[in-house]
Amino acid sequence: MGSWCPCREQAYSFKYPSHLEWVSRVRVNHQAVLRRAQQIQGRKQGKNQWQAAWLLRAVTCIDLTTLAGDDTPSNVHRLCMKAMQPIRHDLLESMDMQDKGITTAAVCVYPARVTDAVKSLKLANFSLPVASVATGFPAGQTAMKTRLEEVRMAVEDGATEVDIVINRMLALTGQWEALYQEIRQFREACGEAHMKTIMAVGELGNFTNVYKASLVAMMAGSDFIKTSTGKESVNATFPVAIVMVRAIRNFFLRTGHKVGFKPAGGIRTAKDSLVWLTLMKEELGDEWLNPSLFRLGASTLLADIERQIYHYVTGRYAAYHELPLA
Ligand SMILES: O=C[C@H](O)COP(=O)(O)O
Incomplete structure (x- = not known):
């Protein structure tokens, strides 16, 4: 994940107006999307060891997140400790998985907490990506200069991944070229850090806008x-995910460039995590079932x-004190 990907240059080589033409031709069939999402949600999930194996896979794809106004160095420290050892050691031992290096994919925090996370991981002598949200998260309604500075500072403080929010106003008013230019600037400000571009789908109005914004974000090097x-x-819904992963698939077919997908917001149950994995497997294939392309x-x-x-x-559910760090 850490090194500069030459494929990104390929994404950059797309230039307007061909960009814009592709974006303007997009139309999404709303009913077909809903039907496909329902189909995936209705799939029977594996049981017992199969389910346990898929759940461990889901763990390795989690960006373990705290984005609260009352975040402090100590709860960020606890988050990092949990990310390093996400499942109790004895449980992993029972599954013979104790030596497999199971961690979450990253920790994700506000920009002001990046140094806390970097420090905690360094003290533990543990290497795990630190992701920072940025660009006026969550609304993105700050001056461009401030948004860019925020990205640069997060990277300077040690974030190796930056989750930027798009300017919804530009998407809602159909200013796709301006949106592309903004994201390109964020891309440059990220330098070597990986950039995840947040669509804020709940505020984009319709699936067609979601698809267009996804294309623009990928063209700009996300x-x-x-x-x-x-x-x-x-937040993250299965229908909207279908729209976004289809954009990823078409972008890959047209450019040969693989872009990752990160559903986020309101994902709380193990059962849901299995549906997300099924969706990725069926729509994009096994290659998208690992943390380099799925979070x-x-x-x-x-x-x-x-x-x-x-x-x-154990065959029984844990009392809260039995999983104290969960
Ligand atoms: O990017 C991650 C989300 O902010 C986490 O949302 P959540 O608290 O609903 O899980």
């Missing part, structure tokens, strides 16, 4: 496209996954 900040009233942005999901794994191993 490593991932992400559904939501977790702060909108509608789950979530603050509380891990607790439910650990509870389900506890149940798989």
